[in-house]
Amino acid sequence: DTAVSQTPKYLVTQMGNDKSIKCEQNLGHDTMYWYKQDSKKFLKIMFSYNNKELIINETVPNRFSPKSPDKAHLNLHINSLELGDSAVYFCASSQRGKHIISNTEAFFGQGTRLTVV
Amino acid sequence: AQKVTQAQTEISVVEKEDVTLDCVYETRDTTYYLFWYKQPPSGELVFLIRRNSFDEQNEISGRYSWNFQKSTSSFNFTITASQVVDSAVYFCALSEPGSARQLTFGSGTQLTVLP
Numbered sequence A: 001d002t003a004v005s006q007t008p009k010y011l012v013t014q015m016g017n018d019k020s021i022k023c024e025q026n027l028g029h030d031t032m033y034w035y036k037q038d039s040k041k042f043l044k045i046m047f048s049y050n051n052k053e054l055i056i057n058e059t060v061p062n063r064f065s066p067k068s069p070d071k072a073h074l075n076l077h078i079n080s081l082e083l084g085d086s087a088v089y090f091c092a093s094s095q096r097g098k099h100i101i102s103n104t105e106a107f108f109g110q111g112t113r114l115t116v117v
Numbered sequence B: 001a002q003k004v005t006q007a008q009t010e011i012s013v014v015e016k017e018d019v020t021l022d023c024v025y026e027t028r029d030t031t032y033y034l035f036w037y038k039q040p041p042s043g044e045l046v047f048l049i050r051r052n053s054f055d056e057q058n059e060i061s062g063r064y065s066w067n068f069q070k071s072t073s074s075f076n077f078t079i080t081a082s083q084v085v086d087s088a089v090y091f092c093a094l095s096e097p098g099s100a101r102q103l104t105f106g107s108g109t110q111l112t113v114l115p
Helices: none
Strands: A004-007 A010-013 A019-025 A032-035 A043-050 A051-055 A064-070 A073-078 A087-094 A111-114 B003-005 B009-015 B019-021 B023-027 B031-038 B046-052 B059-061 B064-069 B074-079 B088-095 B109-114
Touching: A004 A087, A010 A019, A019 A032, A019 A087, A019 A111, A032 A073, A043 A064, A043 A073, A064 B074, A111 B088, B003 B088, B009 B019, B019 B109, B023 B074, B031 B074, B046 B059, B046 B064, B046 B074
Parallel strands: A010 A111, B009 B109
Antiparallel strands: A004 A019, A019 A073, A032 A043, A032 A087, A043 A051, A064 A073, A087 A111, B003 B023, B019 B074, B031 B046, B031 B088, B059 B064, B064 B074, B088 B109
């Protein structure tokens, strides 16, 4: 029973298309994240939602729009895909807790490898 | 701003050797968490350890051990008697208090264990 699952695992699409990546967690966590891993393996936060509320929106082009219909789901929609969007996108979840000491570790999905051609 | 530095880009060892992966961090906060994650060739990110800033005890889990030293802002990871299956990219990460407590990752160390 996968804790954090994201679909699809691979996504190949042409420039200019719109695509979505879905993420679901069954851990009961209150916070979900999208991270981007570039071709050099560098991981960077993109977005974070806590109880369906957007709390982090890093300097990401507004072609990227996250949507959280409920605490267990965080989807990522990308409009007008560009070559530079090719990367691996990871969804993650954690339980934030009132104080950082009570924070849990983040659990990651298996990643979605997006290739824009 | 917080920062995590993993100066070792790639390390190669022969099976059964011990290997230490270095991690140095910067933060202005006195309360924070440090993590290590493993990314095997299959691509998933696997949680290895979490350590909070108030707990400087070293930890050992099987062949893995971690050395946390606040005085040098380091959180190093040692694999004893390495095995081929340890080959992976290892990431050190920092989480500090804030609204989302997101992870700031180091650039990763590619460990290759040769048979």
